[in-house]
Amino acid sequence: MCGIVGLFLKDKSLEPQLGSMLSEMLISLSDRGPDSAGIAIYGAPSGNEAKITIQAAKPEHDFRNLEAELARAIGTPVNIAVKSTHAVVRTTPDKIDEVREAIQALRPDIRIMGAGDVVEIYKEVGLPEAVVDRFGVRSMTGTHGIGHTRMATESAVTTMGAHPFSTGADQCLVHNGSLSNHNNVRRELIREGMKFETENDTEVAAAYLSSQMAHGKNLGEALEGTLSDLDGFFTFVVGTKNGFGVVRDPIACKPAVMAETDQYVAFGSEYRALTKLPGIDNAKVWEPEPATVYFWEH
Amino acid sequence: MPAINVSKATHEQDHEQSRASRVFDLAEMPLRELNQALHDLAPGSNETAWEVLHPKGSHSVAVGVDQPITIDVRGSVGYYCGGMNDGSTITVHGSAGPGVGENMMSGLITVKGDASQYAGATGRGGLLVIEGNASSRCGISMKGIDIVVHGNIGHMSAFMAQSGNLVVLGDAGDALGDSIYEARLFVRGKVESLGADCIAKEMRPEHLELLQGLLDRAGATGVKAAEFKRYGSARTLYNFNIDNADAY
Numbered sequence: 065m066c067g068i069v070g071l072f073l074k075d076k077s078l079e080p081q082l083g084s085m086l087s088e089m090l091i092s093l094s095d096r097g098p099d100s101a102g103i104a105i106y107g108a109p110s111g112n113e114a115k116i117t118i119q120a121a122k123p124e125h126d127f128r129n130l131e132a133e134l135a136r137a138i139g140t141p142v143n144i145a146v147k148s149t150h151a152v153v154r155t156t157p158d159k160i161d162e163v164r165e166a167i168q169a170l171r172p173d174i175r176i177m178g179a180g181d182v183v184e185i186y187k188e189v190g191l192p193e194a195v196v197d198r199f200g201v202r203s204m205t206g207t208h209g210i211g212h213t214r215m216a217t218e219s220a221v222t223t224m225g226a227h228p229f230s231t232g233a234d235q236c237l238v239h240n241g242s243l244s245n246h247n248n249v250r251r252e253l254i255r256e257g258m259k260f261e262t263e264n265d266t267e268v269a270a271a272y273l274s275s276q277m278a279h280g281k282n283l284g285e286a287l288e289g290t291l292s293d294l295d296g297f298f299t300f301v302v303g304t305k306n307g308f309g310v311v312r313d314p315i316a317c318k319p320a321v322m323a324e325t326d327q328y329v330a331f332g333s334e335y336r337a338l339t340k341l342p343g344i345d346n347a348k349v350w351e352p353e354p355a356t357v358y359f360w361e362h
Numbered sequence: 363m364p365a366i367n368v369s370k371a372t373h374e375q376d377h378e379q380s381r382a383s384r385v386f387d388l389a390e391m392p393l394r395e396l397n398q399a400l401h402d403l404a405p406g407s408n409e410t411a412w413e414v415l416h417p418k419g420s421h422s423v424a425v426g427v428d429q430p431i432t433i434d435v436r437g438s439v440g441y442y443c444g445g446m447n448d449g450s451t452i453t454v455h456g457s458a459g460p461g462v463g464e465n466m467m468s469g470l471i472t473v474k475g476d477a478s479q480y481a482g483a484t485g486r487g488g489l490l491v492i493e494g495n496a497s498s499r500c501g502i503s504m505k506g507i508d509i510v511v512h513g514n515i516g517h518m519s520a521f522m523a524q525s526g527n528l529v530v531l532g533d534a535g536d537a538l539g540d541s542i543y544e545a546r547l548f549v550r551g552k553v554e555s556l557g558a559d560c561i562a563k564e565m566r567p568e569h570l571e572l573l574q575g576l577l578d579r580a581g582a583t584g585v586k587a588a589e590f591k592r593y594g595s596a597r598t599l600y601n602f603n604i605d606n607a608d609a610y
Contacts, residue, residue, distance in 0.1 A: 315518075316479075316498055316516075316517075317479075319459075319460060319478065319479065321478070334419055334440055334441075334459060335419035335438050335440060335457070335459060336418065336419035336420070336440055337419075338419075339418040339419055339438075349438075349457065350476075351476075351478060351497050354498070354516075354517065
């Protein structure tokens with residue numbers, strides 16, 4: 065099953081509420097997937113800053129002194145904000161690769177959830193409500209975000225098997241469905257130089273989109289490619305630094321409903337996810353067509 | 363059950379009669395209590411008018427009702443609304459999620475908005491009216507139900523449909539009637555493509571009469587049966603044919 069949500073704000077005055085709106089949407093779909101949950105929030109760009117979201121199995125141990133050790137390793141200060149099992153490491157955009165390598169060298173057990181100028185990704189085993197509370201997602205502000213609650217069918221119930229999957233700067237993806245040709249596509253992407261953290265099918269879809277966009281395609285064109293290159297069941301909701309996209313496979317078994325007003329575009333696996341959004345009673349509500357790409361950019 | 367109110371219906375404009383409805387507000391009480399109360403109705407009960415408020419996409423609203431009552435649902439519902447309905451008249455004043463009227467036995471379900479996937483799936487009887495559009499797999503494996511869609515229907519509709527009538531005032535998506543048995547499909551607009559073993563058929567007087575009756579019952583005023591084309595089974599898949607072996 066699984067439940068997925070997405071929210072792309074058009075009205076800036078709603079940005080302070082992005083975290084709480086997206087949290088409510090995800091919690092309403094808890095019974096579509098009790099295994100694990102995750103959310104990606106795209107914060108407002110804050111100039112000369114880039115961030116990496118990291119996760120540790122033993123946060124007290126792994127995050128202790130990390131700020132000082134990283135600063136020493138790269139020769140310039142970094143900022144680390146710890147949130148439960150996750151932490152957001154802030155640096156300047158030109159230092160981001162160096163910081164990433166230093167984290168991996170200093171703390172090989174730490175997992176990188178995602179990185180970019182604006183995205184923060186939080187995911188853990190557990191119900192959506194527990195996960196959003198643990199990371200204080202409700203108080204987060206931002207321009208857009210996506211979320212997922214998982215009922216695992218493919219690969220283990222672990223933090224790393226939870227969605228969203230991020231395989232490129234400020235790019236991430238949530239998926240309802242299962243892919244059948246992911247092993248082949250993964251092999252091809254590995255040959256291209258993409259790196260994988262799991263055996264999960266959804267990570268392959270994320271990496272496929274990252275690879276397509278690295279080759280110069282825009283989000284819409286990359287999503288179009290999934291229709292011919294990925295086999296299986298999928299409804300994907302995708303975030304990029306300034307964009308938000310949706311695509312369903314041609315059979316379109318996996319449910320999807322969207323709502324649009326002057327203030328936002330919202331996606332939910334079911335209408336239940338949308339019922340608390342402002343102005344929903346007068347929103348345009350529709351089911352995205354099969355094999356049809358939808359995307360919005362700021 | 364003290365939480366259940368018996369009061370005048372709050373939406374008078376939709377009630378021509380001013381009789382008392384039993385009002386069930388799903389914002390205040392659980393769905394399970396609503397369905398249990400509906401199932402507890404004895405034959406001949408005087409509680410024949412029900413109203414459900416704030417469904418907010420709930421699943422399984424008014425499933426398994428087997429008494430000839432009316433149920434007005436004020437808002438949009440999730441999966442399986444009115445499933446297994448046997449004789450009640452359910453009106454959804456909003457849109458319906460997947461599987462509305464699944465396996466209906468008899469009665470009438472009207473959806474004022476759109477319906478999601480597999481509306482009326484496996485239905486055995488009664489009439490399902492969708493006043494908006496229905497998405498994919500509308501009437502999949504229908505077994506005697508009548509379905510009238512005022513708008514369009516999505517792909518793979520009437521897949522393996524066995525009997526009953528599917529009437530579409532708008533257009534039909536890809537692979538209409540794939541592997542169909544004996545259901546009749548009437549489409550006024552264009553059909554994106556026909557599925558395996560589904561063909562256009564002549565409209566005979568008995569079909570026109572049947573169709574006009576369904577259009578009238580479904581409130582499709584001003585729509586003439588003669589505007590439709592009929593589709594049904596070519597009956598070439600009924601028996602195993604060795605020449606088709608490559609297709610399996």
